[in-house]
Amino acid sequence: MAEPAIEPIHQFRIYDLFNFGTFGGDGATGGIHIGFTNSALFMVLILAVVLGFLLLGSRRRAIVPGRMQLMTEMSYEFIANLVRSTAGTEGMKFLPFVFALFMFILVANLFGMFPYFFTVTSHLIVTAAMAVTVFLTVVIYGFYRNGLKFLKVFVPSGVPFALLILLVPIEIISFFTRPLSHSLRLFGNILGGHIVLKVFAGMVVALIATGAWAPLGVLPLAMTVALTPLELLVGVLQAFVFAVLTCVYLQDAIHPGH
């Protein structure tokens, strides 16, 4: 049996680095606890890395780009092409939004791969906040741009009336579960991947502790090494998927009923 010290979900613990105390409430219950947690620290670090990357890359603005500028331009072009091909030219006004989401999630996922680093996206509240922002953007912009015609998003075009009675409730359910699946996908992938990594790492420690079976510890160690690049791939892929789905949902707000 594993010791409590190598419990795989220990890595997701949030604690205060310093706190400003609790406001309101009677001390034991209620009130708002305001503190600067390790999660907040890593969000600030991620923001600093993204800002640093983009500012450093766009500082010289040479016609023939250097390495740094090339990387910045490639990341910009990548997202710009994505938005243009999925949400159309009209969706380009959402490029800063999608780009910010993509860069934040990408850097957060890659940060999480460093040992002892906190993975911001492994908490449902963070991914849910981003998914709900996307959902509200779609709903508000959809009504703002199309008025009540936005409700056509629930009515698939070119379907016989008899089938609509069945399809419209399904479309309504699938529309309102979008923020749920959007946030759970990122959260679940990152959480699951990190737990699997730590479970195999815990097996190494447990096998070494047995003494006689210690040489067998090479097997879970090899598994950990093999899983690390897979988790890097998952991190990049999930950031991309989050951006793609944001574009697909925005496309619904721009052209409902397609």
Added chain:
Amino acid sequence: MDPIAAHSLGKLIGAGIACVGMGGAGIGVGVIFGQYLSGALRNPAAAASQFTNLLIGFALTEALGIFSLLIALLLLFVV
């Protein structure tokens, strides 16, 4: 059987059953990538343009497996 043991027994069995759902997601993801590969081998010129659609389909399918993983984790660590 005392209630605490019954609780943890049900919890562990439930988490195990929840993981069966991931098999369905595995089949789905396999079908998506297999179909993409066979389509890409028939018409390699059109493959690159469908890569985004491949990833969207993959993400939508994989989410269902993640849901069952989530149920298993909830049973193990929260209930």
